[in-house]
Amino acid sequence: MPVPRKKEQVVIYPTEDEVALQLATHVTYFSDKTIAEKGSFSVVLSGGTLIHSLRKLTESPLKETVEWSKWLIFWVDERVVPLTDPQSNYALALKDFLSKVPIPKHNIYPIHYTPLSEVVAKDYEVRLRKLVAEKVLPLSSTGFPQFDLILLGVGPDGHVASSFPQPPQRYDKVDWVTFINDAQSHRQRESPSLSGDQLRQIHRRGTDKGAGGSLYYSGA
Template sequence: MAKGGVKHCTVLPTEEDVAVNLARWVADLSAKTISEKGYFSVVLSGGTLINTLRKLTESPYKESVNWWRWLVFWADERVVPLDYPFSNYLLAWNGFLSKVPIPKTSTYHINYNASAEHVAKNYETLLRELVEDKFLPLSPTGFPQFDLMLLGIGPDGTVGSLFPNRPQRYDVTDWVTSIADSPEKPPKRITLTFPVINSATDIAVVVTDKEDADAVAITWEHIPVTPTLPCSELQAQRFTTWFLNYDAASKLPPNYKK
């Protein structure tokens, strides 16, 4: 597949509307992908995204989705114990994973008992082993190709733990990189790099907070800023779909809204 697919923006009135539409979209993509290749590799991030996935844990999706065929990864993680309040794994477990029958052996979380640099290297080694064992394919650019990235953004356009004005966002060599001094707590983190994120077949960017409206408008109206916002660089191999409510889209022109 050629590098760089289509970007699409879906704007709905409320966060509840976004949750309903996102669940339907993910369930449809899951069914299609599993029918084609036998499994569905999904990358989660943190923040409000997990709560917006809640409809997938309810009927009809809890029963109809083939959860046993899901492989779950993380776009970024804080280097803390998995039961620590700042852990993205704990957030995903409490809000999503504990409510659907995805096998624990199919969830690939970090091993946190090391420095951030070593945790990043260990997670990259895990991904390389899954590629070698044919669980994950390589993209045309030579990076692991996940089926779906489920991402949010920060008010400053942060994606995963790729922050503006930080060197990690410009890393085009590593699959996973580390942050020792994150501008947000906790300071030690790991994150997938942009070449990996943009190697995904599809990306869903889910934004429902009004505080993120400036970053949304800068991205979709192509407003020049220096440095560019990390979220402006999201470009999946097939579709990059932004799911917004009216709060997140409040700085966009009216023609974006249904």
């Protein structure tokens, strides 16, 4: 199974199909390994083209062989909109990924929508704290919940999840979940997944011409 040898590595692939294939290969590797070690696999999703690039996981043979019942799904970055809104990252993930694989519904943790970003963020934090208290999620050495795999995209301006260049929330080391009052995107983000340690992250970066792309592996 080809896995990156270095702790951090950028690999450029010539086609988007190859990106999707490699992404599926690595995600499956980590899923098998993590489930064998601890019995579950917590995956944090963002939005964007990443979700489409997960499509190989929804096809045979992976669709049948991955231990989907052991997966837990969270969001690192969500727009504070109803879960049926086309802007919702949950809706995107449901349509193109989650509806195609048998992850138990109770293992999927979308936001609880209300129009107030601070209420949504606080609710998500309370739910994460409960999962940590119940030992469903471990706590990292930095005091944040520790996920097994974070899947991120990188925006054209370099933003990752809701970590944009300007908002001060990206320096927040206290809240587990915080929010950005951006009139356009109404983003909510989880801070731990971006500041925690010992995390495996895969960032996917497409090219402006739509061909190929790269995967950045960190802590993998």
